[in-house]
Amino acid sequence: MCRIASFAGEKPEATGRLERRDHRACAMLPSLALVTFLAGLRWLEPPVPFEPTxxxxxxxxxxxxxxxxxLEGRRPRAATVARGTILVARGFVPPSEGHVRCRGRGAYAIxxxxxxxxxxxxxxxxxPPATTSSIDPLPYRYALVRADDTPAFEGEDAVRSGTPFRHLEKGMTLAVVGLREIDGVRYVEDVHGHLVAREAVAYLGGGSAFRGVFVGHLSPPKIAEWALLRRKHVVLRAAPDGTSKIVTKTRDRAAVRIVAEDPSGRMRIRLPDGTEGWVDRGKVARLSLPAALPEQVAERMAALGGPDRLRWIYVDLGRQIAVAYVGERPMFATVVSSGAANPTPRGLYPVWGSVATIDMDNQSYEDDAYMVQQVPWSVFFQGHNALHGAYWHDGFGRRRSHGCVNLPPSVALWIHRFVGPALPTGWTGYFPLPDRAPVVYVEDTSRPPRARFVQDRPTGPPDPEEERRKAEEAAARRSAG
Structure with missing residues (x-):
């Protein structure tokens, strides 16, 4: 689970190839994304009346x-922007007795x-500043806490007096914005201004290099002939016996063509460079998609007025894959890591919010503490659960999260902008209206057919009453223990 703490290519040739997106292309040009956003803006966000200013x-x-x-409070807030963000004023809405927001001081239409x-x-x-040409999938440099009981300080005075405001546990992560030296000792400074001894952390790398694959030029039957490697390093052998000569060993995840299958549970695959060999079936995730459009998705599509109005994400917990759709057309596929101890809920969920970066840690009612700072490109679909970038591991293709759907950072950026809308610099979150939001469809094909799709959880953001109940139960459990 993820606790909301703060928000801070060329066209594929018609050869049946799956295309890997260039890293720079994955970080879309904001100007182009804004064109796409503005095209649907009138439908997404109805205009508001205002006076000149x-x-x-x-x-x-x-x-x-x-x-x-x-300003009347009839509809939920639409978005958040960061401190210092410069906004273009389009007009002014004078104060009125019916305004429950803005304390009767009026508002700027932006x-x-x-x-x-x-x-x-x-x-x-x-x-506002001119838009940049690219966006980094990892907006910070991140560090991993090396050991339990690592002190974190709120400033230089706290360092000198030896009074930490909390102790961090091994495996927690920090979004580092700088280095400070205090009385000869170096400290990393995180995004919140907290200080931790440099020797107590280890810098993480750039996260997984996998960028997903585009499948929009293939028909669903053709897509099923392809698979994604679950591991970076997979051994290909000359025969399906597990002991034959090694043909090659992969260095990174890739989309591979399924050439043949053996009753023993092995597949013969073809790598992007043309090399073929046999691998254990568990090392690949076949891109098998639903044979028919899920009934719940079809109903949503009809309610929105047509297939092109609906963008949705298909998640298969069994194969650990996700596929982005526009209407009935699959567009993009990736490997994921879903919930392990806390399984990712099956069901159909309208996206209730998306944020650029966010701190995530355990709930107050959970006993196992964790914290990951400034998780990038989060798309929340059910309660605390989101599709988001994971910079702290490269174990995609198997279950290992706290309940969210972990994505490689470049993939998370693509999904975040695909779900949309793309927003100007400084806009940190967007909260769509439920009846117009993209949806996430989660099933588990490793289960029997009747159990693959059920509505495990209610839709929408965390329910305050349910959160309060869990907190009370945890308090009672801890006091009794």
């Missing part, structure tokens, strides 16, 4: 400055949509 730009004052859909309370921003003459 002489103010051209406003600057957000708070770490999480809310963007509202209305581009590309929504309203910000007038007292949550300050007018400025500075325009």
């Amino acid at each position: 002489d103010v051209r730009y406003v600057r957000a004052r708070y770490a999480e400055t809310f963007v509202h859909r209305d 581009w590309p949509f929504g309203l910000v309370c007038a007292d949550h921003v300050r007018p400025t003459e500075t325009p």
Whole structure:
């Protein structure tokens, strides 16, 4: 589970090949993404009436400055922007007695949509910065805590007085923004300004290099002829006996063609360079898709007015794969890591929120503590569960998360922008209306047919009453123990 702590190519040739996206292409040009976003903006976010204003730009004052859909409180907030973000003012909505938001002080209508309370921003003459040409799948440098009981300090005074505000456990991660030297000792500074001794952490690498594969040019029967390697290093042998000559050993995950299958449980596969060999079936994840459009997805598609209106993600817990669809067309596929001790819930879930980065840690009612800072590109679909980038492991293709669906960082960025909408610089979160949101369809093909798809959990964000009940039960359990 993931606790919400803070928000901070060329066209494939018609050869049946699966295309790997270039790393730079995976980080889409914001300008192009915004064109796509604006094309559907009128449908996603209905316009709001406003009056002209002489103010051209406003600057957000708070770490999480809310963007509202209305001031009457009829609809949930639409988005969040970070402190310091400069917004383009389109007009002004004067205060009114019916406004329960903005304390009767009015609001600015901003581009590309929504309203910000007038007292949550300050007018400025500075325009927004020009958009950059790429986005890094990993927005920070990350470090791993080496040992239990590692002290973390809130500032230099706390370091010198030896008074940590908490102790970190082995395996927790930090989003590092700098190094500080205090009285001859080096400390890393995390994104929240906390200090941890440099020798107490180890820097992590760049995460998995896997970038997923595009399948939009293939028909579903053709897609089923392909598979994704579950491991970076897979041995291919000359015969399906497990002891024959080694043909080659892969160095990274890839999309492979299934050439033949053996009753012993082995597959003959063809690598992107043309090399063929036999592997154990458990080393690959076949891209077998649902034979027919799931009934629940078809109903959602009809309610939205047509297949092109629905973007959805298919997740198969059995094969540990995810496939992005536009209507009935599969577009993109990847390996994932779903929940192990806490299984990822099966069911159909409208996306209730997406954020650029977010701290995740255990719930107050969970006994096993963990913390991962600034998890990138999270798409929340059920309660605390999300599809998100995982920079701390490269074990995709098998279950190992706390309940979320872990993705390689570049894949998570692609999924985040695919689900949309792509937002301007400084916009940190988007919360779609439930009846217009993309959906995530989760099934488990390793189970018997009747148990593959059930609605394990309710839809939407965490239920406050349920969270309170779990916390009370945990408190009673701990006091009794």
